[in-house]
Amino acid sequence: MRIAIVGGGIAGLAAAFELERARAQGAALQYTLFESRSRFGGSLASEIVHGAVLEEGPDSFLTEKPAAAELCRELGLESDLLPSNDAARKTYVVVHNRLVPLPDGLMFLVPTKLAATALTPLFSVATKWRMALELLHPPRLDHPGDESVAALVERHFGAEAVDRLADPLLSGIYGGDAAQLSAAAVLPRLVEMETRFGSLTRGMLAAHHKMQSHAKSHSPAPKSGAPSPRPVFTALRGGMSQLVGALVARLDPASLRLNLPVVAMERVASGWKIDAGGAKDLYDGLIMAVPAWAAAQLLAAVDAALTGDLGAIPYSSSITVNLVYDEARLGRLPLGFGFLVPVSEGRAMLACTFAHRKFLGRTPPGKAVFRAFLGGVHREALLAQSDESLIATVRRELTEILGPRTLPPILEPETARVARWSRAMAQYAVGHRERIERITARVADLPGLRLAGNAYDGIGIPDCIRLGRQAARDLIAPRQSSAESPEALPSSP
Ligand SMILES: Cc1cc2nc3c(=O)[nH]c(=O)nc-3n(C[C@H](O)[C@H](O)[C@H](O)COP(=O)(O)OP(=O)(O)OC[C@H]3O[C@@H](n4cnc5c(N)ncnc54)[C@H](O)[C@@H]3O)c2cc1C
Numbered sequence: 001m002r003i004a005i006v007g008g009g010i011a012g013l014a015a016a017f018e019l020e021r022a023r024a025q026g027a028a029l030q031y032t033l034f035e036s037r038s039r040f041g042g043s044l045a046s047e048i049v050h051g052a053v054l055e056e057g058p059d060s061f062l063t064e065k066p067a068a069a070e071l072c073r074e075l076g077l078e079s080d081l082l083p084s085n086d087a088a089r090k091t092y093v094v095v096h097n098r099l100v101p102l103p104d105g106l107m108f109l110v111p112t113k114l115a116a117t118a119l120t121p122l123f124s125v126a127t128k129w130r131m132a133l134e135l136l137h138p139p140r141l142d143h144p145g146d147e148s149v150a151a152l153v154e155r156h157f158g159a160e161a162v163d164r165l166a167d168p169l170l171s172g173i174y175g176g177d178a179a180q181l182s183a184a185a186v187l188p189r190l191v192e193m194e195t196r197f198g199s200l201t202r203g204m205l206a207a208h209h210k211m212q213s214h215a216k217s218h219s220p221a222p223k224s225g226a227p228s229p230r231p232v233f234t235a236l237r238g239g240m241s242q243l244v245g246a247l248v249a250r251l252d253p254a255s256l257r258l259n260l261p262v263v264a265m266e267r268v269a270s271g272w273k274i275d276a277g278g279a280k281d282l283y284d285g286l287i288m289a290v291p292a293w294a295a296a297q298l299l300a301a302v303d304a305a306l307t308g309d310l311g312a313i314p315y316s317s318s319i320t321v322n323l324v325y326d327e328a329r330l331g332r333l334p335l336g337f338g339f340l341v342p343v344s345e346g347r348a349m350l351a352c353t354f355a356h357r358k359f360l361g362r363t364p365p366g367k368a369v370f371r372a373f374l375g376g377v378h379r380e381a382l383l384a385q386s387d388e389s390l391i392a393t394v395r396r397e398l399t400e401i402l403g404p405r406t407l408p409p410i411l412e413p414e415t416a417r418v419a420r421w422s423r424a425m426a427q428y429a430v431g432h433r434e435r436i437e438r439i440t441a442r443v444a445d446l447p448g449l450r451l452a453g454n455a456y457d458g459i460g461i462p463d464c465i466r467l468g469r470q471a472a473r474d475l476i477a478p479r480q481s482s483a484e485s486p487e488a489l490p491s492s493p
Helices: 010-024 065-076 114-119 126-138 149-157 159-173 190-197 200-218 240-250 291-299 304-311 380-384 387-402 432-444 461-476
Strands: 003-006 031-034 048-050 052-055 081-083 089-093 098-102 232-234 262-268 271-276 279-283 285-288 317-325 338-340 349-354 367-376 414-427 449-451
Touching: 003 010, 003 159, 003 271, 003 279, 010 031, 010 240, 010 380, 031 048, 048 240, 048 414, 052 317, 052 367, 052 414, 065 081, 065 159, 065 232, 065 461, 081 159, 089 159, 114 126, 126 149, 126 200, 149 159, 149 190, 159 338, 159 349, 190 200, 190 262, 190 291, 232 240, 262 291, 271 285, 291 304, 304 432, 317 387, 349 387, 367 380, 367 387, 387 414, 432 449, 449 461
Parallel strands: 003 031, 003 285, 089 338, 285 449
Antiparallel strands: 048 052, 081 232, 089 098, 262 271, 271 279, 317 367, 317 414, 338 349, 349 367
8 A cells, every 4th residue: 555645744744653653563555755845844843052942833732632742652752751840830911011910720711710810900890790790601502503712702701801811822822813713613612511501610610620529539649759740731852843853763764755845636546646746656545734725725626625625724824933041131030931912912922931931951051032922813914024023023022021121122132033834823713613524524535535734623733643643544444533622722821
């Protein structure tokens, strides 16, 4: 069996790894992995500059979703898995240029600690009342279909909760817009809770309670010196590129093609004819691990309905700017992982992570790393700006937000890196689930074709790995279960 994998991001690499494993176990198959760029990894890209790990794309993955850590263990990277420094975990929201901490007890956008919510300066008194009264929200008996995250949150907690909570959290993660993102696809657990409990706060408290009783009855009392609870985020000591390097090292070099975009494909009676670099080769199976818009272009001649739906999945673009400073020359930085910036603040930055705080041991002592995240659906035009202009914007905004005593405007960063990610992040817009059902049905009618990547069932790294491996397994063996909910949110500061 010959299989082509188009796209060498994390989803395509995970698919190749799975095929390689099957080959090692004696499966008679060959594969070719086509990547248009000069390096593998797609959005995963880290650089180590003077000992500081700078993440130009993702910096970590959610520990709660096991697929990424499992793969790292299979690759022998277990000792390089780095937990987030959760003891110092605190995230701020910028409100009128001030950093206001997210209140304690926030779960999936739902405030669950009434005292913390009552005391936070993040919300007005009217919103706090609304949050308290939300406990009385009746269960939803009608099922009007999908709605936006903003509509769901506003119905329960009011418009201010959208502006100061839902929107910044989602734009810091998806580069997206709460008014466009689908509640059913992005926060399915909340939609379910609304049907069952009415109040999201009551639903969340019940779920939390159940989880705690389950944990108590299934695990012995913790001994002193026992390992600390699971960290929220997991990174790699050498950066996300370490995972890419370890994956590539396990693949057959003869199967890998860099700088070789697939430019056309055709379905023929015996399989798939793939056109790359002028050579047209025949394959029995095809894993499309490119962004959905790229898959739509390549499959245009194969199935119009499929390409219509693939091409309609919106994408956002983003930029990261990493700035390294000498810590001794900075003023006192607020405790925590970083901050989120609501769109209503009118800034270019969507979020900033204090990278040296979030993961310890990846920055030389005495250095501070600010990793700013810009762009998103509202600021696509920023991508056209020069590196110098983007660095100047981030420095100015950081000084305005942190204060000139913390970051003096004349203080030059020791290192600055800008990375642009054009149309890299899929947006699960209202109606996403129905669209995916149609796509799945069309793909089922095209033997040998599988799709993988962040456009379908989870945008985080663990989901992409899970879908890549599943696509490979599906092609070589009957389908096994792949149930893992996509609603957990990946990294924000
Ligand atoms: C700035 C940023 C920060 C993020 N932060 C996090 C985070 O902290 N945690 C987390 O879990 N997730 C994060 N994500 C999301 C996550 O990184 C991505 O969803 C995931 O890496 C996507 O992987 P992929 O393989 O689906 O796609 P991609 O990484 O986009 O890979 C697709 C590959 O296909 C190639 N390609 C395209 N067309 C062709 C063609 N015609 N022929 C051959 N090759 C082609 C591309 O060059 C690319 O390498 C972040 C994303 C970005 C952009």
